Amino acid sequence: MRNIIVEKLNQTPIEKLDIEIVERKGIGHPDSISDGIAESVSRALCKLYMDEFGGVLHHNTDEVQITAGESNPIFGGGDIIKPIDFLLTGRGVSEYEGKKLPVDVVAIDAAKAYLDEYIPNLEVESHAVVECKIGHGSGDLVDVFKRDGAPSSNDTSFGVGYAPFSEVETIVLAIEELLNSKAFTKKNPAVGEDIKVMGLRDNDKITLTIACAMVSKYVADREEYISVREGLKDVAFDIASQVTDREIEVFVNTADNDNAKGEEGYYLTVTGTSAEMGDDGSVGRGNRANGLITPNRPMSMEATSGKNPINHVGKIYNILSNEMANDIANHVEGIKQINIMILSQIGKPIDQPKAATSQIILEDGYKMDDVSKKVASVMDSWLENISTITENVVKGKARTF
DSSP: OOOEEEEEOOSOOGGGSSEEEEEEEOTTSHHHHHHHHHHHHHHHHHHHHHHHHSSEEOEEOOOOEEEOOEEEEETTEEEEEEOEEEEEOSEEEOEETTEEOOHHHHHHHHHHHHHHHHOTTSOHHHHEEEEEOOEEEOOOEEOTTTSSSOOBOSSSOEEEEEESOOHHHHHHHHHHHHHTSHHHHHHOTTEEEEEEEEEEEETTEEEEEEEEEEEGGGOOSHHHHHHHHHHHHHHHHHHHHTTOOSEEEEEEOTTOOTTSSTTTTSOEESSSSGGGTTOOEETTSSOOTTSOBOTTSOOOOOOOTTBOTTTOHHHHHHHHHHHHHHHHHHHSTTEEEEEEEEEOOTTSBTTSOSEEEEEEEEOTTOOHHHHHHHHHHHHHHHHHTTHHHHHHHHTTOSOOO
Protein backbone atom coordinates (compact mmCIF):
# COMPACT_ATOMS: atom_id res chain seq x y z
CA MET A 1 0.00 0.00 0.00
CA ARG A 2 1.30 3.43 -0.95
CA ASN A 3 1.14 6.40 1.40
CA ILE A 4 -1.70 8.16 -0.41
CA ILE A 5 -3.69 10.77 1.51
CA VAL A 6 -6.84 12.46 0.20
CA GLU A 7 -8.13 15.39 2.21
CA LYS A 8 -10.50 18.30 1.92
CA LEU A 9 -8.94 21.73 1.38
CA ASN A 10 -10.58 24.47 3.41
CA GLN A 11 -9.54 27.35 1.20
CA THR A 12 -11.15 29.94 -1.06
CA PRO A 13 -11.06 28.72 -4.70
CA ILE A 14 -8.59 30.62 -6.87
CA GLU A 15 -11.29 32.27 -9.01
CA LYS A 16 -12.99 33.64 -5.89
CA LEU A 17 -9.91 35.45 -4.55
CA ASP A 18 -9.87 39.23 -4.92
CA ILE A 19 -6.31 39.32 -6.26
CA GLU A 20 -4.49 36.81 -8.47
CA ILE A 21 -1.04 37.25 -10.02
CA VAL A 22 0.42 35.00 -12.73
CA GLU A 23 3.69 35.27 -14.66
CA ARG A 24 5.36 33.45 -17.54
CA LYS A 25 8.88 34.04 -18.77
CA GLY A 26 8.92 33.23 -22.48
CA ILE A 27 11.39 30.91 -24.17
CA GLY A 28 13.73 33.78 -25.05
CA HIS A 29 14.01 35.12 -21.50
CA PRO A 30 17.55 34.45 -20.19
CA ASP A 31 16.22 32.28 -17.34
CA SER A 32 14.11 30.25 -19.74
CA ILE A 33 17.02 29.88 -22.17
CA SER A 34 19.04 28.47 -19.26
CA ASP A 35 16.23 26.03 -18.49
CA GLY A 36 15.91 25.02 -22.12
CA ILE A 37 19.62 24.42 -22.59
CA ALA A 38 19.87 22.44 -19.34
CA GLU A 39 17.05 20.14 -20.41
CA SER A 40 18.41 19.82 -23.94
CA VAL A 41 21.83 18.80 -22.61
CA SER A 42 20.26 16.24 -20.26
CA ARG A 43 18.27 14.68 -23.10
CA ALA A 44 21.38 14.57 -25.29
CA LEU A 45 23.32 12.77 -22.55
CA CYS A 46 20.44 10.33 -22.06
CA LYS A 47 20.61 9.53 -25.78
CA LEU A 48 24.40 9.11 -25.64
CA TYR A 49 24.20 6.72 -22.71
CA MET A 50 21.30 4.74 -24.15
CA ASP A 51 22.97 4.42 -27.56
CA GLU A 52 26.21 3.20 -25.98
CA PHE A 53 24.92 1.07 -23.09
CA GLY A 54 21.17 0.65 -23.45
CA GLY A 55 20.46 2.64 -20.28
CA VAL A 56 20.97 6.06 -18.72
CA LEU A 57 24.01 6.88 -16.61
CA HIS A 58 23.72 9.25 -13.69
CA HIS A 59 23.96 12.94 -14.56
CA ASN A 60 22.61 16.36 -13.63
CA THR A 61 22.99 19.38 -15.91
CA ASP A 62 20.81 21.86 -14.03
CA GLU A 63 23.49 24.50 -13.47
CA VAL A 64 23.53 26.48 -16.73
CA GLN A 65 24.54 30.11 -16.25
CA ILE A 66 24.18 32.93 -18.79
CA THR A 67 26.30 36.07 -18.55
CA ALA A 68 24.86 38.81 -20.71
CA GLY A 69 26.69 40.35 -23.63
CA GLU A 70 26.56 43.84 -25.09
CA SER A 71 24.80 45.06 -28.20
CA ASN A 72 23.97 48.11 -30.28
CA PRO A 73 20.54 47.62 -31.87
CA ILE A 74 19.37 50.25 -34.34
CA PHE A 75 16.30 50.48 -36.53
CA GLY A 76 16.92 48.26 -39.53
CA GLY A 77 20.05 46.64 -38.12
CA GLY A 78 22.56 46.69 -35.27
CA ASP A 79 25.53 44.75 -33.96
CA ILE A 80 26.56 42.45 -31.13
CA ILE A 81 29.53 44.09 -29.43
CA LYS A 82 30.27 41.42 -26.81
CA PRO A 83 29.03 37.80 -27.17
CA ILE A 84 26.76 36.17 -24.61
CA ASP A 85 28.53 33.63 -22.39
CA PHE A 86 26.82 30.28 -21.78
CA LEU A 87 28.39 28.15 -19.04
CA LEU A 88 27.33 24.50 -18.81
CA THR A 89 28.04 22.91 -15.45
CA GLY A 90 26.76 19.98 -13.42
CA ARG A 91 27.81 16.33 -13.43
CA GLY A 92 28.02 13.56 -16.01
CA VAL A 93 29.65 10.14 -16.44
CA SER A 94 32.48 10.41 -18.98
CA GLU A 95 33.79 6.85 -18.70
CA TYR A 96 31.95 3.58 -18.16
CA GLU A 97 33.11 -0.04 -18.44
CA GLY A 98 36.43 1.21 -19.78
CA LYS A 99 34.85 3.28 -22.55
CA LYS A 100 35.38 7.04 -22.64
CA LEU A 101 32.44 9.21 -23.63
CA PRO A 102 32.44 12.66 -25.31
CA VAL A 103 30.28 14.30 -22.66
CA ASP A 104 31.59 17.84 -23.24
CA VAL A 105 31.21 17.68 -27.02
CA VAL A 106 27.68 16.27 -26.77
CA ALA A 107 26.70 18.95 -24.23
CA ILE A 108 28.08 21.84 -26.30
CA ASP A 109 26.46 20.55 -29.48
CA ALA A 110 23.12 20.20 -27.68
CA ALA A 111 23.31 23.74 -26.31
CA LYS A 112 24.15 25.21 -29.70
CA ALA A 113 21.40 23.23 -31.41
CA TYR A 114 18.90 24.52 -28.86
CA LEU A 115 19.94 28.13 -29.48
CA ASP A 116 19.75 27.64 -33.25
CA GLU A 117 16.20 26.33 -32.98
CA TYR A 118 14.69 28.64 -30.39
CA ILE A 119 16.67 31.90 -30.72
CA PRO A 120 17.02 31.99 -34.53
CA ASN A 121 18.32 35.57 -34.77
CA LEU A 122 21.27 34.73 -32.53
CA GLU A 123 24.24 33.65 -34.66
CA VAL A 124 25.67 31.01 -32.36
CA GLU A 125 29.22 30.99 -33.69
CA SER A 126 29.69 34.76 -33.41
CA HIS A 127 27.09 35.96 -30.88
CA ALA A 128 27.67 33.25 -28.25
CA VAL A 129 30.49 31.58 -26.35
CA VAL A 130 29.44 28.14 -25.08
CA GLU A 131 31.77 26.69 -22.46
CA CYS A 132 31.40 23.30 -20.79
CA LYS A 133 32.56 22.71 -17.21
CA ILE A 134 30.48 19.60 -16.50
CA GLY A 135 32.19 17.59 -13.81
CA HIS A 136 33.22 14.11 -14.88
CA GLY A 137 32.83 11.00 -12.78
CA SER A 138 31.91 7.36 -12.84
CA GLY A 139 28.50 5.99 -12.05
CA ASP A 140 26.24 2.97 -12.08
CA LEU A 141 24.10 2.20 -15.06
CA VAL A 142 20.48 3.00 -14.28
CA ASP A 143 18.07 1.53 -16.81
CA VAL A 144 14.52 2.45 -15.89
CA PHE A 145 13.14 0.60 -18.90
CA LYS A 146 14.58 -2.86 -18.08
CA ARG A 147 15.29 -2.88 -14.37
CA ASP A 148 13.20 -4.74 -11.78
CA GLY A 149 11.51 -2.30 -9.44
CA ALA A 150 11.65 1.49 -9.35
CA PRO A 151 14.89 3.45 -8.88
CA SER A 152 15.74 4.73 -5.41
CA SER A 153 15.20 8.42 -4.73
CA ASN A 154 18.35 10.50 -4.89
CA ASP A 155 17.08 13.00 -2.32
CA THR A 156 14.50 13.78 0.34
CA SER A 157 12.47 16.33 -1.58
CA PHE A 158 8.97 17.10 -2.79
CA GLY A 159 7.04 18.03 -5.89
CA VAL A 160 3.81 19.95 -6.21
CA GLY A 161 1.11 20.44 -8.81
CA TYR A 162 -2.43 21.70 -9.13
CA ALA A 163 -5.39 21.79 -11.50
CA PRO A 164 -7.29 23.13 -13.23
CA PHE A 165 -5.71 26.37 -14.45
CA SER A 166 -7.58 29.55 -13.66
CA GLU A 167 -8.63 31.95 -16.41
CA VAL A 168 -5.60 34.17 -15.83
CA GLU A 169 -3.21 31.22 -15.84
CA THR A 170 -4.73 29.94 -19.08
CA ILE A 171 -4.50 33.37 -20.69
CA VAL A 172 -0.91 34.10 -19.67
CA LEU A 173 0.36 30.77 -20.96
CA ALA A 174 -1.66 30.97 -24.18
CA ILE A 175 -0.39 34.45 -25.03
CA GLU A 176 3.28 33.57 -24.69
CA GLU A 177 2.91 30.28 -26.53
CA LEU A 178 1.12 31.94 -29.45
CA LEU A 179 3.57 34.85 -29.72
CA ASN A 180 6.47 32.40 -29.68
CA SER A 181 4.90 29.90 -32.06
CA LYS A 182 6.66 29.18 -35.35
CA ALA A 183 3.63 30.29 -37.36
CA PHE A 184 3.31 33.64 -35.56
CA THR A 185 7.05 34.35 -35.76
CA LYS A 186 7.07 33.62 -39.48
CA LYS A 187 4.37 36.23 -40.06
CA ASN A 188 5.75 38.68 -37.47
CA PRO A 189 9.58 38.44 -37.56
CA ALA A 190 9.98 41.69 -35.61
CA VAL A 191 8.64 39.97 -32.48
CA GLY A 192 11.55 38.47 -30.54
CA GLU A 193 11.50 35.39 -28.35
CA ASP A 194 12.14 37.24 -25.07
CA ILE A 195 8.53 37.76 -24.06
CA LYS A 196 7.35 38.06 -20.48
CA VAL A 197 3.64 38.05 -19.69
CA MET A 198 2.37 39.24 -16.31
CA GLY A 199 -1.27 38.82 -15.46
CA LEU A 200 -3.15 40.54 -12.65
CA ARG A 201 -6.76 39.84 -11.80
CA ASP A 202 -8.22 42.45 -9.47
CA ASN A 203 -11.68 41.08 -8.73
CA ASP A 204 -13.25 40.98 -12.21
CA LYS A 205 -10.67 43.02 -14.11
CA ILE A 206 -7.68 41.32 -15.76
CA THR A 207 -4.65 43.45 -16.57
CA LEU A 208 -1.97 41.98 -18.82
CA THR A 209 1.47 43.56 -18.97
CA ILE A 210 3.69 42.21 -21.73
CA ALA A 211 7.38 42.87 -22.26
CA CYS A 212 8.49 41.92 -25.76
CA ALA A 213 11.98 42.31 -27.21
CA MET A 214 11.76 43.49 -30.82
CA VAL A 215 14.29 42.31 -33.42
CA SER A 216 15.86 45.50 -34.72
CA LYS A 217 16.67 44.40 -38.29
CA TYR A 218 12.96 43.78 -38.91
CA VAL A 219 11.86 47.20 -37.60
CA ALA A 220 12.56 49.98 -40.08
CA ASP A 221 11.70 52.96 -37.90
CA ARG A 222 9.80 54.32 -34.91
CA GLU A 223 6.45 54.18 -36.68
CA GLU A 224 6.85 50.51 -37.58
CA TYR A 225 7.89 49.67 -34.01
CA ILE A 226 4.77 51.35 -32.62
CA SER A 227 2.62 49.53 -35.18
CA VAL A 228 4.03 46.15 -34.15
CA ARG A 229 3.58 47.01 -30.47
CA GLU A 230 -0.05 48.02 -30.94
CA GLY A 231 -0.67 44.87 -32.96
CA LEU A 232 0.56 42.77 -30.05
CA LYS A 233 -2.00 44.43 -27.80
CA ASP A 234 -4.77 43.39 -30.17
CA VAL A 235 -3.50 39.80 -30.38
CA ALA A 236 -3.26 39.47 -26.59
CA PHE A 237 -6.72 40.99 -26.13
CA ASP A 238 -8.23 38.56 -28.64
CA ILE A 239 -6.67 35.55 -26.88
CA ALA A 240 -7.87 36.70 -23.47
CA SER A 241 -11.38 37.47 -24.67
CA GLN A 242 -11.75 33.87 -25.89
CA VAL A 243 -11.09 32.64 -22.33
CA THR A 244 -12.89 35.12 -20.10
CA ASP A 245 -15.88 37.43 -19.93
CA ARG A 246 -14.09 39.64 -17.42
CA GLU A 247 -12.86 43.13 -18.26
CA ILE A 248 -9.46 43.01 -20.00
CA GLU A 249 -6.74 45.64 -20.30
CA VAL A 250 -3.45 45.04 -22.13
CA PHE A 251 -0.16 46.93 -21.93
CA VAL A 252 2.92 46.20 -24.06
CA ASN A 253 6.44 47.51 -23.38
CA THR A 254 5.41 50.06 -20.80
CA ALA A 255 8.98 51.37 -20.46
CA ASP A 256 8.89 52.70 -24.02
CA ASN A 257 9.24 56.46 -24.46
CA ASP A 258 7.49 57.60 -27.62
CA ASN A 259 8.92 61.09 -27.14
CA ALA A 260 12.53 59.90 -27.25
CA LYS A 261 14.68 60.39 -30.31
CA GLY A 262 15.92 57.40 -32.29
CA GLU A 263 16.10 53.94 -30.79
CA GLU A 264 16.82 54.90 -27.19
CA GLY A 265 13.23 54.89 -26.05
CA TYR A 266 12.34 51.40 -27.29
CA TYR A 267 12.87 47.72 -26.44
CA LEU A 268 15.04 46.84 -29.43
CA THR A 269 17.42 43.89 -29.60
CA VAL A 270 19.61 42.41 -32.32
CA THR A 271 18.89 38.78 -31.41
CA GLY A 272 15.42 38.84 -29.83
CA THR A 273 16.66 38.25 -26.27
CA SER A 274 17.72 40.66 -23.55
CA ALA A 275 20.64 38.33 -22.77
CA GLU A 276 22.52 40.29 -25.42
CA MET A 277 22.38 43.52 -23.46
CA GLY A 278 22.57 43.14 -19.70
CA ASP A 279 20.17 40.43 -18.51
CA ASP A 280 21.79 37.30 -17.06
CA GLY A 281 20.09 33.93 -16.71
CA SER A 282 20.07 30.89 -14.44
CA VAL A 283 18.31 27.51 -14.31
CA GLY A 284 15.35 27.34 -11.94
CA ARG A 285 14.89 31.08 -11.56
CA GLY A 286 11.86 31.28 -13.78
CA ASN A 287 8.81 29.19 -14.63
CA ARG A 288 7.86 26.16 -12.57
CA ALA A 289 7.28 22.75 -14.16
CA ASN A 290 3.78 23.72 -15.37
CA GLY A 291 5.18 26.71 -17.30
CA LEU A 292 4.02 29.42 -14.92
CA ILE A 293 5.01 31.39 -11.81
CA THR A 294 1.97 31.49 -9.53
CA PRO A 295 2.29 33.10 -6.08
CA ASN A 296 -1.37 32.28 -5.31
CA ARG A 297 -0.72 28.57 -5.73
CA PRO A 298 1.54 25.98 -4.08
CA MET A 299 4.96 25.91 -5.77
CA SER A 300 8.22 24.03 -5.40
CA MET A 301 11.49 25.94 -5.54
CA GLU A 302 13.24 22.99 -7.23
CA ALA A 303 14.75 23.58 -10.66
CA THR A 304 13.10 20.93 -12.80
CA SER A 305 15.11 21.38 -16.01
CA GLY A 306 18.39 19.50 -16.40
CA LYS A 307 17.99 17.10 -13.51
CA ASN A 308 18.32 13.46 -14.45
CA PRO A 309 14.96 11.84 -15.31
CA ILE A 310 15.70 8.49 -13.67
CA ASN A 311 15.70 9.09 -9.92
CA HIS A 312 15.88 12.84 -9.31
CA VAL A 313 12.60 13.42 -7.50
CA GLY A 314 13.07 17.19 -7.73
CA LYS A 315 12.29 16.71 -11.40
CA ILE A 316 10.11 13.62 -11.51
CA TYR A 317 7.71 14.53 -8.70
CA ASN A 318 7.09 18.05 -9.98
CA ILE A 319 6.15 16.73 -13.41
CA LEU A 320 4.22 13.80 -11.93
CA SER A 321 2.19 15.93 -9.54
CA ASN A 322 0.98 18.18 -12.37
CA GLU A 323 0.05 15.15 -14.49
CA MET A 324 -1.83 13.64 -11.55
CA ALA A 325 -3.67 16.86 -10.80
CA ASN A 326 -4.78 17.36 -14.41
CA ASP A 327 -5.87 13.75 -14.77
CA ILE A 328 -7.98 13.96 -11.61
CA ALA A 329 -9.49 17.36 -12.47
CA ASN A 330 -10.43 16.13 -15.94
CA HIS A 331 -11.79 12.69 -15.05
CA VAL A 332 -13.11 12.71 -11.48
CA GLU A 333 -16.51 14.37 -11.25
CA GLY A 334 -16.99 16.86 -8.41
CA ILE A 335 -13.47 18.35 -8.27
CA LYS A 336 -13.41 22.13 -8.37
CA GLN A 337 -9.72 22.48 -7.53
CA ILE A 338 -6.97 20.06 -6.49
CA ASN A 339 -3.45 20.44 -5.12
CA ILE A 340 -0.98 17.54 -5.20
CA MET A 341 2.11 17.22 -2.98
CA ILE A 342 4.48 14.24 -3.21
CA LEU A 343 7.33 13.75 -0.74
CA SER A 344 10.25 11.35 -1.17
CA GLN A 345 12.78 9.87 1.21
CA ILE A 346 16.34 9.45 0.02
CA GLY A 347 17.15 5.84 -0.79
CA LYS A 348 13.51 4.74 -0.99
CA PRO A 349 11.84 3.62 -4.26
CA ILE A 350 10.44 6.60 -6.14
CA ASP A 351 7.12 4.80 -6.65
CA GLN A 352 6.75 4.51 -2.85
CA PRO A 353 6.78 8.12 -1.63
CA LYS A 354 6.77 8.99 2.05
CA ALA A 355 3.52 10.85 1.35
CA ALA A 356 1.42 11.50 -1.73
CA THR A 357 -1.21 14.01 -0.72
CA SER A 358 -4.15 15.48 -2.60
CA GLN A 359 -6.01 18.48 -1.22
CA ILE A 360 -9.41 19.01 -2.77
CA ILE A 361 -11.98 21.78 -3.07
CA LEU A 362 -15.28 20.18 -4.08
CA GLU A 363 -17.98 21.39 -6.41
CA ASP A 364 -21.24 22.28 -4.68
CA GLY A 365 -23.32 19.23 -3.84
CA TYR A 366 -20.40 16.77 -3.56
CA LYS A 367 -18.88 15.13 -0.50
CA MET A 368 -15.41 13.70 0.05
CA ASP A 369 -16.86 10.20 0.13
CA ASP A 370 -17.97 10.75 -3.48
CA VAL A 371 -14.44 11.36 -4.76
CA SER A 372 -11.82 10.02 -2.30
CA LYS A 373 -11.48 6.49 -3.64
CA LYS A 374 -11.44 7.65 -7.26
CA VAL A 375 -8.75 10.24 -6.52
CA ALA A 376 -6.62 7.74 -4.63
CA SER A 377 -6.97 5.26 -7.49
CA VAL A 378 -5.70 7.77 -10.06
CA MET A 379 -2.76 8.71 -7.84
CA ASP A 380 -1.88 5.06 -7.25
CA SER A 381 -1.99 4.35 -10.98
CA TRP A 382 0.41 7.20 -11.77
CA LEU A 383 2.84 6.02 -9.09
CA GLU A 384 2.60 2.44 -10.35
CA ASN A 385 3.53 3.69 -13.82
CA ILE A 386 6.00 6.37 -12.77
CA SER A 387 8.46 5.24 -15.47
CA THR A 388 6.12 6.96 -17.95
CA ILE A 389 7.41 10.29 -16.65
CA THR A 390 11.00 9.26 -17.35
CA GLU A 391 10.13 8.04 -20.84
CA ASN A 392 8.31 11.28 -21.68
CA VAL A 393 11.18 13.41 -20.39
CA VAL A 394 13.77 11.48 -22.41
CA LYS A 395 11.62 11.88 -25.52
CA GLY A 396 11.17 15.61 -24.91
CA LYS A 397 7.41 15.22 -24.36
CA ALA A 398 7.27 16.59 -20.80
CA ARG A 399 7.17 20.29 -19.94
CA THR A 400 9.81 21.36 -17.43
CA PHE A 401 9.48 25.14 -17.69
